[in-house]
Amino acid sequence: MLSEVPFKIVYATGENEPIDFFFEALLESKSFDLALGFFNSSGINVLHAGFAFFILSGGKMRVIINDILSKEDKQAIENGLSKPDEYFEDIIIDNFNTLSKTLSYQDDHFFKCLSYLISKKQIEFMATVPKNLLGGIAHNKFGIFSDEFNNKVAFNGSINFSKTALIKNIESISCYKSWSGERNETARLTYFENYFNKIWLGKAENIRTIPIQKIKYAISENFPSTEIEQLINEENELIYNSPNISLKLNKKIVDRYSAKDKLPCFPYKEGPREYQKQAYKNWIKNSCHGIFAMATGTGKTITSLNCVLEEYRKTNKYQVLVIVPTLTLVDQWIKEISLFNFKNIVNASGGTDWRERLTKIKNDFSWGINNNFFIVTTYASFTDQIFQKILQKLPSDIILIADEAHNIGAPKVKEAFKRIAFAKRIALSATPKRNYDPEGTFEIESFFNDSPPYVYNFSMKEAIENDFLTRYYYYPRLVTLTSDELQNYLEISKRLLKYFISTLQQLKKCPEVERLLLLRKQIIHKAINKLILFQDIIKEINTQRELRYCFVYVPEGYGNQESGDKFSFIQELVRLLYKVNPLTTSNTYLGGDSLRSEKLLGFAEGKINVLFAMKCLDEGVDIPKAEIGIFASSTGNPRQYIQRRGRLLRKSPGKHFAYIYDMIVVPETATFPNEFYNIERSLVRNELTRVAYFASLSQNFYDSKIALEPISAYFNLDLDRIINDL
Numbered sequence: 001m002l003s004e005v006p007f008k009i010v011y012a013t014g015e016n017e018p019i020d021f022f023f024e025a026l027l028e029s030k031s032f033d034l035a036l037g038f039f040n041s042s043g044i045n046v047l048h049a050g051f052a053f054f055i056l057s058g059g060k061m062r063v064i065i066n067d068i069l070s071k072e073d074k075q076a077i078e079n080g081l082s083k084p085d086e087y088f089e090d091i092i093i094d095n096f097n098t099l100s101k102t103l104s105y106q107d108d109h110f111f112k113c114l115s116y117l118i119s120k121k122q123i124e125f126m127a128t129v130p131k132n133l134l135g136g137i138a139h140n141k142f143g144i145f146s147d148e149f150n151n152k153v154a155f156n157g158s159i160n161f162s163k164t165a166l167i168k169n170i171e172s173i174s175c176y177k178s179w180s181g182e183r184n185e186t187a188r189l190t191y192f193e194n195y196f197n198k199i200w201l202g203k204a205e206n207i208r209t210i211p212i213q214k215i216k217y218a219i220s221e222n223f224p225s226t227e228i229e230q231l232i233n234e235e236n237e238l239i240y241n242s243p244n245i246s247l248k249l250n251k252k253i254v255d256r257y258s259a260k261d262k263l264p265c266f267p268y269k270e271g272p273r274e275y276q277k278q279a280y281k282n283w284i285k286n287s288c289h290g291i292f293a294m295a296t297g298t299g300k301t302i303t304s305l306n307c308v309l310e311e312y313r314k315t316n317k318y319q320v321l322v323i324v325p326t327l328t329l330v331d332q333w334i335k336e337i338s339l340f341n342f343k344n345i346v347n348a349s350g351g352t353d354w355r356e357r358l359t360k361i362k363n364d365f366s367w368g369i370n371n372n373f374f375i376v377t378t379y380a381s382f383t384d385q386i387f388q389k390i391l392q393k394l395p396s397d398i399i400l401i402a403d404e405a406h407n408i409g410a411p412k413v414k415e416a417f418k419r420i421a422f423a424k425r426i427a428l429s430a431t432p433k434r435n436y437d438p439e440g441t442f443e444i445e446s447f448f449n450d451s452p453p454y455v456y457n458f459s460m461k462e463a464i465e466n467d468f469l470t471r472y473y474y475y476p477r478l479v480t481l482t483s484d485e486l487q488n489y490l491e492i493s494k495r496l497l498k499y500f501i502s503t504l505q506q507l508k509k510c511p512e513v514e515r516l517l518l519l520r521k522q523i524i525h526k527a528i529n530k531l532i533l534f535q536d537i538i539k540e541i542n543t544q545r546e547l548r549y550c551f552v553y554v555p556e557g558y559g560n561q562e563s564g565d566k567f568s569f570i571q572e573l574v575r576l577l578y579k580v581n582p583l584t585t586s587n588t589y590l591g592g593d594s595l596r597s598e599k600l601l602g603f604a605e606g607k608i609n610v611l612f613a614m615k616c617l618d619e620g621v622d623i624p625k626a627e628i629g630i631f632a633s634s635t636g637n638p639r640q641y642i643q644r645r646g647r648l649l650r651k652s653p654g655k656h657f658a659y660i661y662d663m664i665v666v667p668e669t670a671t672f673p674n675e676f677y678n679i680e681r682s683l684v685r686n687e688l689t690r691v692a693y694f695a696s697l698s699q700n701f702y703d704s705k706i707a708l709e710p711i712s713a714y715f716n717l718d719l720d721r722i723i724n725d726l
Contacts, residue, residue, distance in 0.1 A: 001028060001147055001149060001151060002025070002028045002029065002145060002146075002147045002149075002151040002152070002153050002177075002179075003147075003149070003151045003177075003179045004028075005024050005025070005028055005153075007021065007024070007025075007153060007175050007177060008021070008175070009174065009175065010172055010173070010174050010175075011157075011172065011173050011175070012172040018157075018172070018173050021155065021173065021175060025145040025153055025155075026051055026053065026054040026059075026145070027053050027054070028145075028147055029054055029057075029059060029145040029146060029147055030057060030058065030059055030060070030146060030147055030148045031059060031060045031061070031062075031145070031146045032054065032059060032060075032061045032062075032143065032144075032145055032146075033061075033062045033143055033144045033193075033196045033200075034061065034062070034063045034064065034143040035064040035141075035142050035143060035195075035196050035199065036063075036064070036065060036141055036142075036143070051110075051113060052113060052231055055113055055116060055117060055122075055228065055231070056228055056231075056263075058122075058313075058316065059122065060117075060122045060123070061117060061122065061123040061124070062123075062124050062126070062196075062200060063123065063124070063125050063126070064126045064127075064128055064196070064199055064200065065125065065126075065127055065128070108223075109231070109234050111219055111222070111223040112223050112225075112226045112231060112234075113231060114219050114223070115219050115220050115223040115224065115225050115226070116225050116226060116228060116231060118216050118219060118220050118225070119220065119225035123216075124211075125211075125212045125216065126199070126200060126209055126210070126211055126212065127209070127210040127211075127212045128199065128207050128208065128209055128210070129207075129208040129210065130206060130207065130208070141156065141157060141173075142154065142155060142156040142157075142192050142195075142196070143155055143192075143196075144189070144192060144193050144196060150178075151177075151178055151179055152177075152178040152189060152193070153175055153176065153177050153178070153189075154175065154176045154188065154189040154192045154193065155173045155174065155175045155176075156173065156174055156176075156188075156192060157172050157173030157174055176188045176189040176192075177189070227265075227266060227271050228265075228313075230269075263341060264309055264312050264318065264340050264341045264342050265309070265340065265341055266306065266309060266340070267339035267340055267341075272302070272303075272306045273299070273468075275298075275303075275456075275458055276299065276302065276303045276306050277306075278456065279292055279294075279303050279306075279307070279455070279456040279458075280303075280306060280307045280310050282455045282456050283307055283426065283455055283456070285455075286449065286450065286455050287449070288311075288399075288423065288424040288425070289424070289425050289448050289449035289450060289455075290425070290426065290427070290448055290449070290450045290454065290455025290456065291405065291426075291427040291428075291429070291432050291444070291445070291448050291450040291454040291455055291456075292304065292426060292427065292428050292429075292454070292455065292456045292458075293429060293430070293431075293432050293453075293454045293456070293457045293458070294428070294429075294430060294456070294457070294458040295430050295458055295459055295460035295462075295463045295469065295642075295646060296430045296460075296642060296643055296645070296646020296647070296649070297463065297468075297469050297646045297647075297649045297650040297651075298458050298460075298463045298468055298469065299468075300403070300428040300429075300430075301332075301333065301336050301403070301428070302336065303428075303456075304401050304426050304428055305336060305337065305340050305342075307399070307426060308320055308340075308342070308399055308401075309340060311399065311424070317370070317372060318342060318372045318373075318374070318399070319370075319372060319373055319394075319395055319397070319398045319399065320342075320373070320374045320375070320398065320399045320400075320401065321375045321377070321391075321398050321399070321400050321401070321422070322337075322374065322375065322376045322377070322401045322403065323377055323378070323379055323382050323400070323401070323402050323403065324376070324377075324378055324379070324403040324404065325378065325379055325403070325404045325407050326378065327349055327378065327596070328596050328597075328600070329378075329403060329404075330347060330349045330376050330377070330378060331597060333376050333403070334347060334376055337374050337376070342372070342374050343372065344371060344372055344373040344374065345373075345374040345376065346358060346361070346373060346374065346375045346376065347376055347377075348375050348376065348377040348381055348387065349376065349377050349378045349381050354377075354381075355386060355390075358375065358387070358390045359390060361373050361375075361394065362390050362393045362394060365393065365394060365395060366393065370395070379407050379408075379410070379413050382413070382416055383412050383413060383415075383416045388416060388419060391420060392419070392420075396421060396422065396423055397422070397423040397424065398422045398423070398424070399422070399424040399425075399426070400420070400422040400424065400425045400426065401426045401428065402425075402426070402427045402428065402448075403428045403429075404428070404429055405427035405428055405429045405432060405444055405448075406429050406431055406432060406433070406440075406444070408427075408440075408443065408444050408447065409439075409440025409441065409443055409444055410440070414440070414443050417443075417447055425447070425448050425449075426448075427444060427447075427448045427450070430460075430642050430643060430646060431642055431643070432444060432445075432454065460642075460645075460646070460649075460697060461697055463649075464649070464697055467651075468651070469649040469650065469651065470627070470648075470649045470650065470651055470652075470655055470656075470657060470658050471657055471658075471699055472645075472648065472649060472657055472658035472659065472660060472697075472698055472699065473657060473658070473659050473660070473698055473699050473700050474660050474662065474694045474695050474698035474700065474701075474704055475659070475660065475661045475662065475700075475703075475704075475707070476662045476664055476691050476694070476695065476704055476707050476708055477533055477537070477661060477662065477663055477664065477707070478664055478666055478707070478708075478710075478711065479527055479529050479530055479533055479663050479664060479665045479666070480529055480665075480666065480667070481523070481527055481529070481665065481667055482527075482528055482529065485523055485527060485528070486667060488523055489520060489523050489524075489667060490667075490673065490676065492516050492519050492520045492523075493520070493676045493679060493680065494676070495516055496513065496516050496517070496520075496679060497675070497676065497679055499512070499513050500678065500679045500682075502678060505678065505681075505682055506682055507679070507682070524665040525555040525633060526555050526569060527665050530555075530569075530632050530663050530665075531569075531572055531573065531576060533663055534552075534573055534576055534577075534630065534632055534663075535576045535579070535580055537630055537661050538576070538577060538580045538581060539580055541628065541659075542580065542581060545628075545659075547581055547584055547609055547610065547628070548606060548609040548610075548628075549603070549606070549609070549623075549625045549626050549627045549628060550609060550610045550611070550626075550627075550628035550629070550630065551610075551611055551613065551626055551628070551629045551630070551644075551647060551648065552573060552610060552611070552612045552613070552629075552630045552632060553613060553614070553629070553630070553631050553632060553633045553644060554569050554570045554573055554612050554613070554614060554632050554633055555569045555614075555632065555633045569632075570588055570612050570614075573612060573632065574586055574588075574612065577610060584609045584610060585607065585608050585609045585610070586608060586609060586610040586611070586612065587599050587602065587603075587608045587610075587611055587612070588611075588612045588613070589611050589612065589613040599611065600623060603623060603625075603626075604623050604625055606625075614633070623647070623650075624650035624651060624652035624655070625652045625655060626647055626648050626650070626658075627648060627652075627655050627657070627658045627659065628648075628658070628659050628660075628661075629644065629645070629647070629648045629658070629659070629660045629661065630661045630663075631644065631660065631661065631662045631663060632663050642693075645660065645694060648660060657699070660694065660698075662690075662691065662694060664687060664691060664708075666684060666687070666711050667680065677715075680715070681715045681716070681717070684711065684715050684717065685715070685717055685722070688708070688711075688712070688717055688719065688722055689722060691704070691708060691719075692719050692722040695719065704719075705719050
């Protein structure tokens, strides 16, 4: 705050240094109106630390300079007073182009700062020329600093904003404070403020004003805008190497920057990718609502957090609610949020501590304390009555991020969403549409004010082609049913036959059909021949590459229950793994696992070679090193198989390809009764839809077609046509 700075009445070289005044004022200001004579890079350059802090705090500038950048141009101006505005602009550009060829590191940094202000539309330039036609130049030397509380301090004096004036010359300036209470002092401040505005608006007598847009274009072209975090890092280096900053002032600036180091920033030096920037622009265009339909592994989390960061840069505020489906994702989101240097992160997904922390946020808000915060919770906790009551009392302009947003269509979650009215909303999902639930899909699209093709789309095909995801090989492997399994399978098919609508080539939708399909699905899930195939796949992998970073998706429950020969699929697969490869390491990853973080870390570090999992690796788990996937659990749910493939395609150093082995259970066609042909063809087509989706983007598409040729030919199904229909 400017009013807390003990400004002197006069600053003079050798006593109270003029440079100290500018540093102190810039450190506390939100706007700076500057009206000076000669203007060149060294003027602000020598004040680089204060200037950068001013930029970081969202400061805005208006600069009035004379129409030349150096004394050498005075003769050109005297000979050209009757010239049009463009003439003077061209002189300025010529000077800038000459100057830019001999820049020091500080000069380069200075122009990056200017370019940043230009990119954010936080700076304007105006040139002035006397109207008296006597060949003189504009030679004002004053300015006004203002802070967010409307405190102001003005200066006026002999000083030019140049390196010589600030350091070498014997110069002096007087300053005037709005809070002083002295009538003469406030009157002088008001005079300079009014005078600046009069010149800026072109209403000052005997002064010709020239808006100099070309200089902004030239600066931006030569010095593309750099993210503020990089500017701060550069300035931290420059502060320690500046001989002109007093020890007291140096400490003050260093302390300020130490605090600013903790401000939110993009976590990676290269900054957000272009598609992530575009997602933010599209979201803003849609009134800060929208669905990001982005392929698994393309950085949905980073993309949404970049939106929060960009909004923070505008408002200096972040208040965010993130909702995710699993506890694992809660942990993962908190890590990502921390990377951005966001603070006050509340894990509201278990225990009782979250109630106390949320209540404090609510109470602070009701008392007018508008703190920044991030709340991360699961959909289950989000529907908790206490959570909902607290939520109703929080600010309405919270940014809501719904990860794996297809979960919103669930009835209880859907009802909870109807009770909130947050102003800014982001939905994240690789598969926004809910399978077999058009009403749930409509609810999601309505809440986020979006519809296909959605605010932002980034398909897996685009991600692979643009090298954001790893290319992969796909190996579909057919599994046949045993005689007992086939008999049970055909018995269910016989009962389904009476619900088959031949004209539509599809089954009737009713509870009984759903029940029978579930029974058939259980037979497919737990087909005993999967065990034999799993053993063969492990042997094949051992001959081709090292068995590590391998996910195995397994069926739930037990196999062959009806015959009484009950065995745990996951236990049997583990036994076979060690039989083939006794030196490997493995572990299981189940829902609600208290050691989930340790297991994922062990897998990521290569201490666990093979991780067996059921559904709990379907959504959001980020282990980039995973490169081998064995799908022993069949699924016709597009969301599940898209998510599972996405787990394996994340980029990682040293990872060149991913390898997917997919077990496809089909009845033995040689013994298949003709009466079930049509109904089975319909069901096999659904299974091949998944296969086609996987194969279409793989490196070995034609190998996949050959492997599936027997079943495709028997049921007269064309894989290419299925792909075209996707």
